[in-house]
Amino acid sequence: MAANGESQKTEVSRHQEVGHKSLLQSDALYQYILETSVYPREPESMKELRELTAKHPWNIMTTSADEGQFLNMILKLINAKNTMEIGVYTGYSLLATALALPEDGKILAMDINRENYELGLPVIQKAGVAHKIEFREGPALPVLDQMILDEKNHGSYDFIFVDADKDNYINYHKRLIDLVKVGGLIGYDNTLWNGSVVAPPDAPLRKYVRYYRDFVLELNKALAADPRIEICMLPVGDGITLCRRIS
Numbered sequence: 001m002a003a004n005g006e007s008q009k010t011e012v013s014r015h016q017e018v019g020h021k022s023l024l025q026s027d028a029l030y031q032y033i034l035e036t037s038v039y040p041r042e043p044e045s046m047k048e049l050r051e052l053t054a055k056h057p058w059n060i061m062t063t064s065a066d067e068g069q070f071l072n073m074i075l076k077l078i079n080a081k082n083t084m085e086i087g088v089y090t091g092y093s094l095l096a097t098a099l100a101l102p103e104d105g106k107i108l109a110m111d112i113n114r115e116n117y118e119l120g121l122p123v124i125q126k127a128g129v130a131h132k133i134e135f136r137e138g139p140a141l142p143v144l145d146q147m148i149l150d151e152k153n154h155g156s157y158d159f160i161f162v163d164a165d166k167d168n169y170i171n172y173h174k175r176l177i178d179l180v181k182v183g184g185l186i187g188y189d190n191t192l193w194n195g196s197v198v199a200p201p202d203a204p205l206r207k208y209v210r211y212y213r214d215f216v217l218e219l220n221k222a223l224a225a226d227p228r229i230e231i232c233m234l235p236v237g238d239g240i241t242l243c244r245r246i247s
């Protein structure tokens with residue numbers, strides 16, 4: 001299992017190449033997961049989108065292939081049909097979702113940046129799942145506020161994936177808890193925030209990591225104390241907290 005320096009370096013650079021993130025302490029182990037059970041089962045369209053995204057300057061934002069596989073599996077397990085995604089970027093998690101839903105499944109997808117969504121859109125169209133997606137350009141919060149006003153949206157979502165501005169997660173949660181159905185799931189992404197949630201106060205963190213860390217810490221505490229949900233925090237990708245609405 002101990003790799004020599006050269007092969008370790010190759011693994012690290014391979015991860016960086018594709019913008020992957022993992023909290024696993026062993027790069028060799030993470031590479032093993034990818035090569036043994038993720039890449040061999042990754043749909044061709046997701047591979048194409050992953051490779052296209054890897055060339056984009058902000059590729060660090062993409063959902064990793066193992067998390068994409070996880071999302072696809074969980075959506076099928078809960079028979080999700082009506083879903084929402086906040087934070088699309090080039091659409092890797094969106095495609096993982098669209099492929100998991102039935103033909104008449106729906107995803108309300110929101111992002112302030114349409115350009116990046118349109119980079120990935122041809123791949124999503126080629127995969128034959130674009131008809132499941134309603135993309136809305138703009139900040140998600142006002143859309144949620146509008147939706148809340150209509151009773152028929154309450155309790156109507158099977159699954160909601162939140163992967164956008166971390167300083168708004170608490171605000172999203174206040175609205176999403178009404179929009180997700182009882183028994184449905186909300187997934188908050190990046191809840192381990194580069195591992196910074198356990199970094200000492202004087203740790204040398206990148207500026208954006210430090211800025212959002214307090215919001216992530218606050219969210220994690222709030223979710224753990226919220227009696228309306230059951231939670232499960234998983235060390236997949238950069239950490240994802242699944243919240244199952246129970247009341």
Ligand code: SAM
Nearest residue numbers: 061062063087088089093111112139140164165
């Ligand atoms: N889920 C995506 C994927 O699989 O590639 C990654 C999303 S990326 C980490 C975060 C996204 O959130 C960015 O594309 C950004 O434009 C978007 N975003 C930031 N603030 C937002 C807001 N207020 N409302 C909606 N989207 C927002």
Ligand code: CA
Nearest residue numbers: 063163189190
């Ligand atoms: Ca993410």
